[in-house]
Amino acid sequence: xxxxxxxxxxxxxxxxxxxxxxxxxxxxxxxxxxxxxxxxxxxxxxxxxxxxxxxxxxxxxxxxxxxxxxxxxxxxxxxxxxxxxxxxxxxxxxxxxxxxxxxxxxxxxxxxxxxxxxxxxxxxxxxxxxxxxxxxxxxxxxxxxxxxxxxxxxxxxxxxxxxxxxxxxxxxxxxxxxxxxxxxxxxxxxxxxxxxxxxxxxxxxxxxxxxxxxxxxxxxxxxxxxxxxxxxxxxxxxxxxxxxxxxxxxxxxxxxxxxxxxxxxxxxxxxxxxxxxxxxxxxxxxx
Ligand SMILES: C[S@@+](CC[C@H](N)C(=O)[O-])C[C@H]1O[C@@H](n2cnc3c(N)ncnc32)[C@H](O)[C@@H]1O
Numbered sequence: 001x002x003x004x005x006x007x008x009x010x011x012x013x014x015x016x017x018x019x020x021x022x023x024x025x026x027x028x029x030x031x032x033x034x035x036x037x038x039x040x041x042x043x044x045x046x047x048x049x050x051x052x053x054x055x056x057x058x059x060x061x062x063x064x065x066x067x068x069x070x071x072x073x074x075x076x077x078x079x080x081x082x083x084x085x086x087x088x089x090x091x092x093x094x095x096x097x098x099x100x101x102x103x104x105x106x107x108x109x110x111x112x113x114x115x116x117x118x119x120x121x122x123x124x125x126x127x128x129x130x131x132x133x134x135x136x137x138x139x140x141x142x143x144x145x146x147x148x149x150x151x152x153x154x155x156x157x158x159x160x161x162x163x164x165x166x167x168x169x170x171x172x173x174x175x176x177x178x179x180x181x182x183x184x185x186x187x188x189x190x191x192x193x194x195x196x197x198x199x200x201x202x203x204x205x206x207x208x209x210x211x212x213x214x215x216x217x218x219x220x221x222x223x224x225x226x227x228x229x230x231x232x233x234x235x236x237x238x239x240x241x242x243x244x245x246x247x248x249x250x251x252x253x254x255x256x257x258x259x260x261x262x263x264x265x266x267x268x269x270x271x272x273x274x275x276x277x278x279x280x281x282x283x284x285x286x287x
Contacts, residue, residue, distance in 0.1 A: 002107060002158060004034045006147050007071045008114040009050055011036045017148050026161045034151065039063075039114075042070040051117055058118075065121035068113055072128055075111055084109035086130045087150065089143030090119060093132030096150060098173035100133065104150065105157040112150060114143030176229035178222060180213040212238045216246070240279035 006014050014036045018024065026032045040048040044066060051061040072086055080086060085107055094100070104110055113120065113130065125132055135146040155161050162168055172179040183194040197209045215238050218226045231239070 001030060002032045003109045004151055005075050005111045006036045007039050008144050009039045010144055011038045013144050023155055026155045029160055031158045031160055032155055039067050042067040060118040062118050063115055063120040065123045068124045069127055083107050086111045086128045088113045088125055088130040088132045089146040090132045091134045091139050093134040096133050096135050101153040101157055104154040112147040114147050116142045176225055177214045177218045180210040215239055216242045236278045
């Protein structure tokens with residue numbers, strides 16, 4: 001069983017979030033234990049203070065090192081084992097991606113330290129040799145939401161956590177590509193029809209359509225992923241078809257444009273020299 005400990009000054013916020021949905025189900029199935037600890041319980045002054053002014057001056061407050069160090073010492077009295085991780089949530093950390101979730105899903109113990117204010121005294125990271133992890137290139141107010149991202153992405157990889165274990169295998173990023181689009185009833189909605197192939201009952205054609213849609217979406221939206229993906233001969237052939245059908249990936253719809261950044265020609269070209277060679281197409285166009 002994976003044991004997760006969250007250290008925070010907002011324990012109720014984290015408890016509320018883990019008391020429902022997939023995390024709660026995983027707890028009930030005893031796939032995971034999640035304990036939330038109030039950092040103030042590890043403060044050594046009578047005001048239970050956990051922050052102080054920054055050395056060197058400047059705005060805001062810094063979270064003190066001692067309460068975090070005492071909390072981790074209490075949680076791991078024998079020290080950190082080889083299958084334990086102490087994770088410090090921080091925008092300065094390595095980026096939390098699917099491969100990191102897979103790494104964490106293989107551990108016995110995950111201790112998550114949540115910062116607030118200007119961040120945590122750097123000596124916490126040094127003393128604990130903590131794994132500093134960021135959930136993306138943006139700044140949250142506190143580490144709690146980041147810790148919940150880590151917990152949820154990790155837990156859903158534990159065998160038995162999802163209703164159908166296979167569903168995690170076809171998710172975005174698992175094989176380096178974005179997921180294919182999904183549809184459900186009705187087959188015709190406000191003039192928008194579901195692709196015929198999905199209604200055909202032909203599993204081979206459905207599988208091929210989905211793989212092609214996955215490659216096309218990745219090519220258009222995340223050429224950086226496509227450039228690194230392990231592609232087999234069928235994928236290469238599908239990419240050739242996609243390139244022939246959409247020599248430069250089409251403009252995104254209004255909704256897409258408001259929610260994501262389209263790939264630039266340069267980023268697509270960088271992702272596709274192998275596809276161009278395989279398809280026998282001329283090399284990437286230069287501006
Ligand atoms: C306002 S932030 C501090 C930001 C810090 N001064 C910086 O610019 O790197 C307060 C806390 O939120 C958490 N946090 C904010 N953004 C995060 C991110 N992208 N990933 C993980 N944790 C984050 C961290 O625990 C951090 O200590």
